[in-house]
Amino acid sequence: MIQLxxxxxxxxxxxxxxxxxxxxxxxxxxxxxxxxxxxxxxxKSSLLNILGLLDRPDxxxxxxxxxxxxxxxxxxxxxxxxxxxxxxxxFFHLVPRLTAFDNIALPLKLSGMTRxxxxxxxxxxxxxxxxxxxxxxxxxxxxxGQRQRVAIARATIMQPSLILADEPTxxxxxxxGVEVAEILEELNHQGITLIMVxxxxxxxxxxxxxxxxxxxxxxxxxxxxxx
Amino acid sequence: xxxxxxxxxxxxxxxxxxGRTLLMLLAMTIGVGSVVVLISLGDSARRYVIGxxxxxxxxxxxxxxxxxxxxxGPPPLLxxxxxxxxxxxxxxxxxxxxxxxxxxxxxxxxxVSVGNLEREMMVLGSTSELSEIRHLDLAQGSFLPPGDPTRxxxxxxxGMKGRQELFGRQAAVGQWLRIGDRRFRVIGIxxxxxVSLGEDLGELVIIPVAAAQSLFNTSSLFRILVEAxxxxxxEQTRHFILETIRARHQGEDDITVITQDAVLAxxxxxxxxxxxxxxxxxxxxxxxxxxxxMNVMLVAxxxxxxxxxxxxALGASQRQIMGLFLTESAILSLTGAGIGLLLALxxxxxxxxxxxxxxxxLAPWSPVIALAVALFTGVVFGVLPAHRAxxxxxxxxxxxx
Numbered sequence: 001m002i003q004l005x006x007x008x009x010x011x012x013x014x015x016x017x018x019x020x021x022x023x024x025x026x027x028x029x030x031x032x033x034x035x036x037x038x039x040x041x042x043x044k045s046s047l048l049n050i051l052g053l054l055d056r057p058d059x060x061x062x063x064x065x066x067x068x069x070x071x072x073x074x075x076x077x078x079x080x081x082x083x084x085x086x087x088x089x090x091f092f093h094l095v096p097r098l099t100a101f102d103n104i105a106l107p108l109k110l111s112g113m114t115r116x117x118x119x120x121x122x123x124x125x126x127x128x129x130x131x132x133x134x135x136x137x138x139x140x141x142x143x144x145g146q147r148q149r150v151a152i153a154r155a156t157i158m159q160p161s162l163i164l165a166d167e168p169t170x171x172x173x174x175x176x177g178v179e180v181a182e183i184l185e186e187l188n189h190q191g192i193t194l195i196m197v198x199x200x201x202x203x204x205x206x207x208x209x210x211x212x213x214x215x216x217x218x219x220x221x222x223x224x225x226x227x
Numbered sequence: 228x229x230x231x232x233x234x235x236x237x238x239x240x241x242x243x244x245x246g247r248t249l250l251m252l253l254a255m256t257i258g259v260g261s262v263v264v265l266i267s268l269g270d271s272a273r274r275y276v277i278g279x280x281x282x283x284x285x286x287x288x289x290x291x292x293x294x295x296x297x298x299x300g301p302p303p304l305l306x307x308x309x310x311x312x313x314x315x316x317x318x319x320x321x322x323x324x325x326x327x328x329x330x331x332x333x334x335x336x337x338x339v340s341v342g343n344l345e346r347e348m349m350v351l352g353s354t355s356e357l358s359e360i361r362h363l364d365l366a367q368g369s370f371l372p373p374g375d376p377t378r379x380x381x382x383x384x385x386g387m388k389g390r391q392e393l394f395g396r397q398a399a400v401g402q403w404l405r406i407g408d409r410r411f412r413v414i415g416i417x418x419x420x421x422v423s424l425g426e427d428l429g430e431l432v433i434i435p436v437a438a439a440q441s442l443f444n445t446s447s448l449f450r451i452l453v454e455a456x457x458x459x460x461x462e463q464t465r466h467f468i469l470e471t472i473r474a475r476h477q478g479e480d481d482i483t484v485i486t487q488d489a490v491l492a493x494x495x496x497x498x499x500x501x502x503x504x505x506x507x508x509x510x511x512x513x514x515x516x517x518x519x520x521m522n523v524m525l526v527a528x529x530x531x532x533x534x535x536x537x538x539x540a541l542g543a544s545q546r547q548i549m550g551l552f553l554t555e556s557a558i559l560s561l562t563g564a565g566i567g568l569l570l571a572l573x574x575x576x577x578x579x580x581x582x583x584x585x586x587x588x589l590a591p592w593s594p595v596i597a598l599a600v601a602l603f604t605g606v607v608f609g610v611l612p613a614h615r616a617x618x619x620x621x622x623x624x625x626x627x628x
Binding site for chain 2: 049052054055074075078079080081082083087089093095096097098106107109110111112114154158
């Protein structure tokens with residue numbers, strides 16, 4: 001499903017060139033559950049951004065579902081983000097002035113779906129994530145766990161094939177964190193590919209495959225050791 | 228994205244931050260309000276002047292003695308009127324087929340007295356036809372009798388204000404009054420007490436032209452008013468007047484003929500130019516409003532970086548982001564324009580209430596212009612912030628804080 005070939009990402013910091021990613025080659029099958037781990041500054045977030053088409057690599061190629069996406073223009077990349085990729089962030093990134101319902105409906109609005117269709121889909125999503133009675137609450141009226149559930153509902157509302165989660169439990173207490181992890185794993189069971197960045201070893205252990213990043217390189221990939 | 232979703236989203240975004248919204252609305256309100264008020268004042272002034280000229284009469288030509296031309300040599304010492312206009316000139320003009328009426332006019336001021344009461348008043352010598360040419364209405368009695376203009380009948384028509392000051396509560400018609408050293412019998416009272424091109428009709432005394440000639444001891448006329456039979460006959464009448472007077476004045480072109488249309492057209496042009504220039508001054512405040520909008524929107528973009536990044540992650544294209552921010556500034560501009568328009572309307576109503584003698588009202592096309600200009604300003608000055616939002620790197624926008 002995912003094919004990364006010799007990905008390079010270089011940032012200019014002052015006079016220095018920082019290699020956030022150097023010669024990263026990896027692949028992932030559909031339905032995998034991968035944890036990207038590593039110390040801060042190791043390039044794991046950069047890798048996630050490249051995977052999510054939020055950032056362009058300076059070199060190498062990226063194939064998603066057999067499509068070479070690294071060569072697409074901005075508009076086409078936006079389309080792929082909309083339809084194939086769901087994002088879950090550490091800080092939830094809910095729009096503060098919108099209710100839970102409207103936050104979840106946002107991707108549907110962007111894709112131009114009619115109000116009636118949105119209504120049924122968002123209502124279904126709200127009850128699926130146990131947020132049925134929180135539809136009209138704004139983010140500041142929700143607990144951390146509820147906010148992340150809204151964010152996951154938003155990430156999955158377009159029925160993507162890939163979910164990218166950046167420290168999804170990093171800002172939650174233990175109990176809520178486990179709950180969110182279980183929700184994500186449940187989605188993975190349904191066949192959605194799940195890639196999460198974390199430096200929580202407990203969360204990392206739950207993943208079926210662990211990729212350890214050090215200094216912009218893949219230092220260790222549990223799937224490779226297995227084979 | 229569907230249109231109503233775009234509008235709703237932008238509206239919510241616009242109203243999320245009250246202080247920012249109020250600031251932008253205020254700027255737009257002031258800008259649009261001042262443009263509309265200035266345009267309306269200019270337009271009102273234009274309509275006032277045009278109305279004044281039209282009230283002088285229709286199809287009117289005004290014959291003035293002397294001719295204004297720029298030739299070489301030193302300026303003439305005494306006004307440079309080579310030859311006077313006389314009563315005979317006026318009578319000669321009334322003979323043409325395209326002329327309906329003529330009224331010779333002698334004007335001056337003289338002391339008017341009744342018993343011990345005396346006041347200085349404007350005295351107009353003319354004929355019975357003046358009443359029709361100038362659309363004068365009488366409150367009481369009758370106007371100067373028609374007949375031979377060379378006969379100096381001792382009758383007069385006075386304005387309402389003069390009547391009250393000289394006769395008080397007594398009946399005036401039929402009474403005698405004294406102008407200079409001559410006695411005149413009052414035969415009519417002018418109805419309107421309005422102001423017609425600076426002449427206060429209320430303080431006017433109208434006497435037969437021959438009487439005015441002997442009163443002021445002059446044979447020359449101040450001007451001759453000529454009313455043509457139709458608007459099409461104006462040019463023909465003008466030629467006729469010039470030729471007749473030239474023939475009577477030994478081949479000298481020593482008069483000036485002003486047609487009312489020409490005067491009207493000139494004033495119309497002048498006032499339109501004036502209106503446009505004051506509107507231009509007002510537009511400066513719109514530019515200021517526009518820059519304010521730009522600043523406020525730029526702040527909004529940097530405050531909402533995370534939101535922009537999120538929208539991009541959710542699959543919004545640069546175009547969509549740009550559209551959302553442009554819609555937001557357009558909504559704010561239009562709302563501000565609406566409020567400004569309302570304030571301008573109230574302001575003009577108030578001004579019209581305070582100064583009822585002037586036709587003060589909102590220029591009919593000013594709302595359209597104001598809204599269009601506001602929308603234009605909002606969009607033009609919204610482009611830079613919207614562009615900045617659109618090209619924001621999603622990674623940077625989403626960067627952890």
